Amino acid sequence: MNKKRLRQWMAPFATATLILNTGYGILAPDAVASALSTERHNSNLTGLNTAQLHTKLATAQGRHVPVTSGTKVTTLTKSYGQNTYLNQMLKVMSSQMVTANIAPAEVSNLTAVPTETTKVNLSWNNPSDINFDHIKVVNVTNAVYVDNIRSNSYMMSGLQPNTTYTFRVKTVNKSGDESLGTTIQAKTASVDGPVDKTPPGEVSGLTATNVGYNAFTVNYILPKDADLSQAIIYLNGKEVQRTTGTSYTFSGLIASTNYTVTIRTLDKSGNLSGGISIPVTTSALTVDTVPEVTGASVTSVNNYSVTVSWTRPSGISTVSLYKDGQLVTDSTGSSYTFNNLSSGQAYSFTIRSKRSTGALSSGVRLTATTDSTSSNSSEVSNLEVDSKSDTWIKITYDMPSKADKVKIYVDGDYEGTTSSESYKITDLREGRWYEIKVVTVNSNGRESSGVKISERTDSDGYYSSSSSSSSNYEKARDLMRIAENSLNASDWRSARDAISDLPSGTRKSDLLDRLEAIRNRAIGTSSSSSGTSSTTTTTSGTTSSYPNNAVSSYSTSFTLTPGAKSAYVDGRATTMAQAPRIINGATMVPLRFISERIGYEVNYEKATKKIILTRPTDGKQVVLQVKNSTLAVYELNNSRSYSTNITAPVIVNGYTLVPLRVISELSGYQVNYNTASKQITITK
Known part of the structure; x- marks a missing residue:
């Protein structure tokens, strides 16, 4: 060999x-x-x-x-x-391979107090990590340790008098992983020196303030003993904190529960006072129940509008009005007319009381079907473009004998009203396509469905045929990207105009599909008489329609309203089992409703009340616990983890509600709250 x-x-x-x-x-x-x-x-x-x-x-x-x-x-x-x-x-x-688990955070406020010639009392504050399990104390000087300590202190005995010792306190998680430890030194007392056996004085003025449903604060005055070391705070007989401060806040408590707070003082010789105690009872968990309107009814129905009325309850000055689950407007009146409806179609209307804080009632629902019309004789005829420039378009039409006036809409926005048979639309952008709708109004105020026409303003050559096909495609593609990022109606229309100028082909079809995929979120949904959604683009006299059929792997946008079970996911209306709520000033949203739509598997441990969310696609795991203010995030693919403090999750009607901040931790989505509309938007 x-x-x-x-x-x-x-x-x-x-x-x-x-x-x-x-x-x-x-x-x-x-x-x-x-x-x-x-x-x-x-x-x-x-x-x-x-x-x-x-x-x-x-x-x-x-x-x-x-x-x-x-x-x-x-x-x-x-x-x-x-x-x-x-x-x-x-x-x-x-x-027997050792896994690279992550140890808990270190202890804080570590102190070492010699109590006798052969003893040193060690005390500390444990970390709040969810995976923290126990403490290991190492006597570095003697090379021995004591493991499995589950309190905030330990008396190290069997030492030599008048000797300096080094101790290291380590935190250990449930997998046995240890931190590097925090080191401290102490010297035992001499056998020849006097031994202090007198306990320090008690705290005074112990009171509880800011008592809530899950937290309260205690305040006190420390005694003036020269050798005072610290105060030890207990909750129901269990030590929770050692501190030199004069206040402490308990959190993560249970509503409507009696607690006993005890504070004992400790001097530098290890002497402990008897303690002072007070009882504290947390408040009940309050949920804002908004009263409903009364006397809600449909008072008028015609071909194209429905009028509803109501009486507001005491203390309510505003109501929110919905048509088919979609918010239309807020009203401070006692009636409202829904216009621009389709004839012969059934609608649902919801009236929800609204507090000044934005809290909403569940709502009173009404239904009505508009009157049907046998012909289109109430519409204008011969609608056409009379003339145009780069900033205006003039249209002409013949008004029916039943019409008293017409309303003009441009790209769905109200432009103006006239009794003339022509109208000039100004302040337009050059080289842009516009959809113009003319709606007739009779003497009774009834409005028709309207007649539409599309036309483009003149251009200085940006979209001229002399430009190369490739250059026009790149410009249209860039405008499409801007519209996808901004979800702005103006940007969407600019992209639409540029795409409509492209020659027919696969690349144009792909851009049209992308355009339609964001249409609802950019400018809302337009409905035909059959109730189906489509977009029509006119180019050189030809018309092409394409359906709203874009599908993504996970939801990319949510719209929620505190107090309302109705919601919108990617622009589509849906109903939640539990509505979001504002609890003690924090906006809480249903965890499962959102997390499962962004790729997380949700598991709930009933015994420990832990919620474990796992996303297989990127190895991310999030751990929460009901009434616990710590959120832990584990990135399993790169062995990283971190924790952060949040408002503690709560269970309402059997559903877990978490603060808005958790959603961004879970997904990286942008979370916003609109104070004007009182709506929550969550977008990718």
């Missing part, structure tokens, strides 16, 4: 020997020893003279692995069937 082959054959044995001899490996050596026959191997880890209850620490891949002394562990230096032992070794190594 040549030297190269020999080195390749021996490499696994050299690696295994290094792992087991140094302890800086990826598995605990006891695991290897248990898998291999002990009579064939020599241990080189015996005789460490370490106490039975304590272990040496070896570092492996950023975490600590205990290496126990006294076990017969192989170095694989004997040649008893190397292939057999190598296979066993690799099998054990693959089952």
